[in-house]
Amino acid sequence: MRFFDTDEYEGFWGSFGDIIWWFLWAFVFVAYLFVLFAIISDLFRDRKLSGWWKAVWILFLIFLPFLTALVYLIARGAGMGERAAKEAQTVRAAQDAYIKSVAAPASPADEIAKAKALLDAGTITQAEYDAIKAKALA
Structure with a gap:
C-alpha cells in the first residue's frame, strides 16, 4: 500500500484542476458580494428613491439575487457612479473643513475667550484660567 496513492486520495488537493476551479468560484463569490x-x-x-422602492429592490435582491443585481446595474448603473462621486465630494469637503478647523492655530484672544467661558461655567478654576491665559499670551 502506497502512502499517496492517487486512487485512494481524492480530496481538495487531489488535482490541480480542482484547486483552480475552487479559487475561480471563490473569486466569483467575493466579486458578487462586492457588487451586492x-x-x-x-x-x-x-x-430620490422612496423607501418602498428601496424595500422592493432589497426583497428582489434576497429572492432573485443574480437577476436583480444584473437588472439594477443596467437600469441604475450610471446613477450609481454619479451618486458615488457626489458622496465622495461631500466627504472630501467635510474632511477638508475638519482639517482646517483642527490645523488652524487659534489666536490668543480665542483661547482666552474659551478659557473665560469655561471659568464662567465653573468647569475650570481661577488658577487654571490664569495658566491658560499666560500660555496663550506667551
Whole structure:
C-alpha cells in the first residue's frame, strides 16, 4: 500500500484542476458580494428613491439575487457612479473643513475667550484660567 496513492486520495488537493476551479468560484463569490454591497449602499445613498422602492429592490435582491443585481446595474448603473462621486465630494469637503478647523492655530484672544467661558461655567478654576491665559499670551 502506497502512502499517496492517487486512487485512494481524492480530496481538495487531489488535482490541480480542482484547486483552480475552487479559487475561480471563490473569486466569483467575493466579486458578487462586492457588487451586492455596492448596490445596497447605493440604494440607501439615493435620496430620490422612496423607501418602498428601496424595500422592493432589497426583497428582489434576497429572492432573485443574480437577476436583480444584473437588472439594477443596467437600469441604475450610471446613477450609481454619479451618486458615488457626489458622496465622495461631500466627504472630501467635510474632511477638508475638519482639517482646517483642527490645523488652524487659534489666536490668543480665542483661547482666552474659551478659557473665560469655561471659568464662567465653573468647569475650570481661577488658577487654571490664569495658566491658560499666560500660555496663550506667551
